[in-house]
Amino acid sequence: MPEAGQTAKSFRATRHYILVRISKTGGDSATPKWVRGAGGVPYTEGEMPSLLIRHEERVLRLTLNRPEHKNALDEGLCRDLLEVLADAGKDRSVGAVLLDAEGPVFCAGLDLGNALLPEALDAELIHEKLFTFGLHYHKPIVAAVEGPCMGAGLGLLANAHVVLAAQGSQFGLTEIRYGSFPFVTFRPLALAMGERRTAELAMTGRLFSAPQAREYGLIHEVCPAFELEDRATHTAQHLATVAQESLRRGLDFVQKSREMSWQTAGILAAEMMTKTHRSGDYAEGIRAMRESRPAHWPSLDLK
Template identity: 35%
Template structure:
């Protein structure tokens, strides 16, 4: 059986590559389980940077039609379990301490769009498209709403989810869903350069910083200041920070 997600580690950088290009890398139940396994693995947990890329023309075309056929006749309990695994995948992704970077080409639809939104950063090719077409099937992108709101805000999420219309890479850049748009033939080069730059920074500083941003986003302004103050003391007491200050002072 073909490995649905290829895992490649190079130093502090781990690359996860969706590997079902013949079917446009659908977010099938099996793909969800593969992501859960990867997100729980020591290789990913201990990485400095995690790239989520894809083989083929499209990044991820959304749900698998065969899974949809099965769920029509499934019991309420079976439907709940399938959705719970999807939710759990995004929960694990949200809790990851390494930097997460989506490298996107072609279409990223439905769960694929949610996957992009769930990453800390996203770099996309000029031909990339993003969308949540679930409304056209009489549904709504329920589970991926939180990462979409986190990435681009409530109104833009509502617009995409309500219209079901795809947006271009340039519009996704304007929305905040992606942070950089590059030519189709330099995606890997640009992603690698970005990840190598980030990988050279203190992993302690970033991990604590990422936790701070996530905690502050869910807290009141005053509580956020308290959180930042507490996290600052953790970073300032780290050996990485002390070493960085010594190097700066010795210049």
Template identity: 30%
Template sequence: MNTLVLYSVADRVATITINRPEKRNALNPQLIEALTETFILASEDDAVKVVVLKANGDSFSAGADLAYLQQLQHNTFEENVTDSNNLKKLFTTIYYLPKIVIAQVEGHAIAGGCGLATVCDIIFATPESNFGYTEVKIGFVPAIVSCFLKQKVSETIASELLLTGKIFNAEQALQYNLINFVTNANEINQTVQDFALSLCKESSGNSLMITKQLITQTTNPLLEKSLETAVQINARVRESSDFKKGIESFLNKEKITW
């Protein structure tokens, strides 16, 4: 098993832990692939009924890795399509997983990290957690996650969050209906475990799976088509001068003037 992602099972609850704390659990191709593989493992594990996604360190995930952003500047369009499809695959694997996925968000969940939490079925966060779809601030677009966010919050709120790229706290996330629970940091581990165990003990696994299918397959019948469009937009925007300017300024820690 890749040490970027840890996997354990107890009492029919699988825990998938992002284990890149020295990089604030930032996403790169290797981590995206490892997460996808681990979720597929959980989906096929007969000992698992519910999955908890969490992270080691102070951040849930700070978005894209700096070295990864640097590499994107040199990708061909085809490489960017492949890269975007890999992120789409991770998000759809979680979204359509035949088991319930609970996100345990502690610390920052920003950009792709916020997207990762967004596609989970139930989200717990600590009061100190911050969220944000910050892509527009560096000349990028929150293309893939936008397809999911509009199903969780109203179009009015989705537009505000995606267009401003603002950072918002857990209480605001709760008000937006993005997350389900705000739980103190010293209690969140136990609270999430208790919630997961209650699902295991009080609900039929088959019924949970089919109810999740009802939610994911009837809420937005055009999701797959939207995601295909999002992948193309994601790849195209990476060729824009604004993207190159934004990434270069971000990497050099320079203030960007748009």
């Protein structure tokens, strides 16, 4: 959240979330940490949004904020995640997304409170979109996990491009324990961990540790809890400031080539490499390397 002395200016709000842009200069130290609407009306403790959003420099931080429900994903939170991610994908001022959570539990999975109601079918369609979103996203998504992450929470991780977890975090595909199966998250999880491993975890519902999650391919790095936020933020900031045109084209290639034959993917690779090597970012990268200086990527010029 914004620190004392920072200015929080709201430029978007809904029932579930508030988007604030943080300024390091000016402002009143008494400015509310989270505000809503153009007038900057502060949220009361009892109506805090279930998704906190903070836009700092080129990183958009999304924080699951239902700690009293172990950050379980209800329909409203799923809708908001989808909407914010879609908006961020079109916003040139956002270079990377960082996903984390408030409270001791990262995510308990889907909120089962309305699981047996007729409108649950619509929720299932939302879940299908949410848990395959990262497979088609052209901006890097970083996830920082601390505490238990269960069921559909793993689907969020499988859709992130880089996942860091604190030591002591636990994971599990626990749907089988209440008579279900991770249908909507199975495909992205199988891409991350392999089909046989994902099926085994789904059938047994067993819990596994952060080192095991790294071994299986679900996460990339395990670190002490006190280092998690700094490492995740540094990773997101780095990804937000690399050559953006090359990064977007690279993610596009990863996604398109996934379903291609080796021959077709090779043709696409040659086409994309040619386009990349004709770009301003590539020319600047070569000049910077020859001149032993940091590159100033044209794709980061937002004017």
